[in-house]
Amino acid sequence: xxxxxxxxxxxxxxxxxxxxxxxxxxxxxxxxxxxxxxxxxxxxxxxxxxxxxxxxxxxxxxxxxxxxxxxxxxxxxxxxxxxxxxxxxxxxxxxxxxxxxxxxxxxxxxxxxxxxxxxxxxxxxxxxxxxxxxxxxxxxxxxxxxxxxxxxxxxxxxxxxxxxxxxxxxxxxxxxxxxxxxxxxxxxxxxxxxxxxxxxxxxxxxxxxxxxxxxxxxxxxxxxxxxxxxxxxxxxxxxxxxxxxxxxxxxxxxxxxxxxxxxxxxxxxxxxxxxxxxxxxxxxxxxxxxxxxxxxxxxxxxxxxxxxxxxxxxxxxxxxxxxxxxxxxxxxxxxxxxxxxxxxxxxxxxxxxxxxxxxxxxxxxxxxxxxxxxxxxxxxxxxxxxxxxxx
Amino acid sequence: xxxxxxxxxxxxxxxxxxxxxxxxxxxxxxxxxxxxxxxxxxxxxxxxxxxxxxxxxxxxxxxxxxxxxxxxxxxxxxxxxxxxxxxxxxxxxxxxxxxxxxxxxxxxxxxxxxxxxxxxxxxxxxxxxxxxxxxxxxxxx
Numbered sequence: 298x299x300x301x302x303x304x305x306x307x308x309x310x311x312x313x314x315x316x317x318x319x320x321x322x323x324x325x326x327x328x329x330x331x332x333x334x335x336x337x338x339x340x341x342x343x344x345x346x347x348x349x350x351x352x353x354x355x356x357x358x359x360x361x362x363x364x365x366x367x368x369x370x371x372x373x374x375x376x377x378x379x380x381x382x383x384x385x386x387x388x389x390x391x392x393x394x395x396x397x398x399x400x401x402x403x404x405x406x407x408x409x410x411x412x413x414x415x416x417x418x419x420x421x422x423x424x425x426x427x428x429x430x431x432x433x434x435x436x437x438x439x440x441x442x443x444x445x446x447x448x449x450x451x452x453x454x455x456x457x458x459x460x461x462x463x464x465x466x467x468x469x470x471x472x473x474x475x476x477x478x479x480x481x482x483x484x485x486x487x488x489x490x491x492x493x494x495x496x497x498x499x500x501x502x503x504x505x506x507x508x509x510x511x512x513x514x515x516x517x518x519x520x521x522x523x524x525x526x527x528x529x530x531x532x533x534x535x536x537x538x539x540x541x542x543x544x545x546x547x548x549x550x551x552x553x554x555x556x557x558x559x560x561x562x563x564x565x566x567x568x569x570x571x572x573x574x575x576x577x578x579x580x581x582x583x584x585x586x587x588x589x590x591x592x593x594x595x596x597x598x599x600x601x602x603x604x605x606x607x608x609x610x611x612x613x614x615x616x617x618x619x620x621x622x623x624x625x626x627x628x629x630x631x632x633x634x635x636x637x638x639x640x641x642x643x644x645x646x647x648x649x650x651x652x653x654x655x656x657x658x659x660x661x662x663x664x665x666x667x668x669x670x671x672x673x674x675x676x677x678x679x680x681x682x683x684x685x686x687x688x
Numbered sequence: 689x690x691x692x693x694x695x696x697x698x699x700x701x702x703x704x705x706x707x708x709x710x711x712x713x714x715x716x717x718x719x720x721x722x723x724x725x726x727x728x729x730x731x732x733x734x735x736x737x738x739x740x741x742x743x744x745x746x747x748x749x750x751x752x753x754x755x756x757x758x759x760x761x762x763x764x765x766x767x768x769x770x771x772x773x774x775x776x777x778x779x780x781x782x783x784x785x786x787x788x789x790x791x792x793x794x795x796x797x798x799x800x801x802x803x804x805x806x807x808x809x810x811x812x813x814x815x816x817x818x819x820x821x822x823x824x825x826x827x828x829x
Contacts, residue, residue: 454715
């Protein structure tokens with residue numbers, strides 16, 4: 298016994314003989330031909346008999362190797378990888394798991410085996426899906442409240458027009474009648490445009506995803522706004538990372554998102570209280586498998602009150618003739634359809650940065666997806682999500 | 689109701705109308721002028737506050753969702769300014785509370801401890817007669 302109360306080598310010996318079977322994760326060792334050559338009890342309990350069977354058959358009930366096999370990549374580059382994947386348990390239940398691939402490297406650099414460590418994250422993934430659905434429902438509720446708000450203002454405009462026409466008739470005031478009539482016409486037009494735009498928003502666009510150059514929509518948007526920016530005395534810059542790999546995108550959708558953000562950024566410059574050299578920058582880059590678009594401006598920025606409301610219910614600060622408050626709501630929806638997220642930072646008087654992050658692994662599979670629900674479902678079905686590698 | 693364009697007398701009470709919707713603004717202005725009041729108008733909270741401090745109106749009709757300073761901020765500023773706190777404020781808003789409650793915003797204000805409840809509250813579109821009756825009563829007292 299030593300000062301710690303253990304016999305020499307006791308801990309090392311226990312770890313060697315027990316750890317493999319007692320850690321609360323499923324462990325397996327696979328060879329270069331995908332055979333499971335060793336596994337612990339947890340693994341066997343979850344995935345069933347494994348001896349001499351290929352990993353894709355045991356863990357995924359497949360008859361051939363996976364398309365993007367993480368183990369194969371680790372055999373090639375010797376890096377430790379983490380990936381979220383979907384598999385099939387021995388009882389036929391689907392499982393979401395996080396798997397770490399650790400290369401068992403020999404002193405000469407050969408990698409004959411890989412240790413795979415599986416953590417069950419089914420509950421976490423279910424909560425993620427439920428949260429996304431709840432957010433979608435909340436957005437619907439906010440949208441309806443926003444519509445009611447807009448319609449009430451228009452109704453009051455109509456009542457004002459009627460009041461002017463009626464009182465004008467009573468007093469024989471032609472000028473008042475004409476003014477009232479114009480108000481009536483304007484508000485009828487407004488409600489028509491409003492209803493059309495709302496219906497477009499509600500029914501959503503038919504999205505079609507296909508492999509695309511992520512920079513293409515960005516280039517088009519810069520081209521589209523070049524003139525408007527120049528006329529407003531704003532420099533529109535693009536900083537697009539060269540050589541981005543193709544990604545499964547709804548190109549029109551991404552175009553809409555970037556156009557909304559650039560248009561907002563230009564407005565933020567035009568509405569700034571003090572004049573300066575305004576610059577709007579649209580940039581693209583990829584970091585750790587995440588495509589990132591950013592639209593930065595040095596316009597008026599947002600105060601706390603406004604920044605809390607930017608993604609909600611038809612909120613607009615541009616006045617009724619310029620904004621419907623649908624732009625960012627639409628943008629947010631398209632980003633969600635791509636399995637991504639949108640965020641922003643803003644400082645009153647200094648400007649804002651809006652950021653769209655699209656993890657490649659969360660992008661929908663190529664093909665048409667007529668509704669948002671289906672787009673989300675196909676994003677969920679994408680098996681390999683959020684990969685991290687450690688050198 | 690009188691629909692004449694009679695010029696308000698110089699002793700007429702002055703009402704500051706605050707709303708970012710031009711049609712709402714001109715409607716309320718028309719209504720109030722037809723009832724013999726003088727009107728001042730502002731399209732956002734910041735301009736409204738400046739005007740209120742300068743002109744000391746007898747009553748304010750206040751929209752809530754507006755650019756720059758919102759109606760909420762304006763209300764708080766007015767009700768915590770000793771020179772303006774006594775000015776009655778009639779809120780005219782399309783803002784709704786949970787479940788679409790048209791009086792949700794009034795209930796929200798009534799629960800605030802920093803500010804007193806508003807003197808009047810009318811969801812858009814307004815009940816014209818009730819609105820004018822409330823304004824009349826507030827300006828008579």
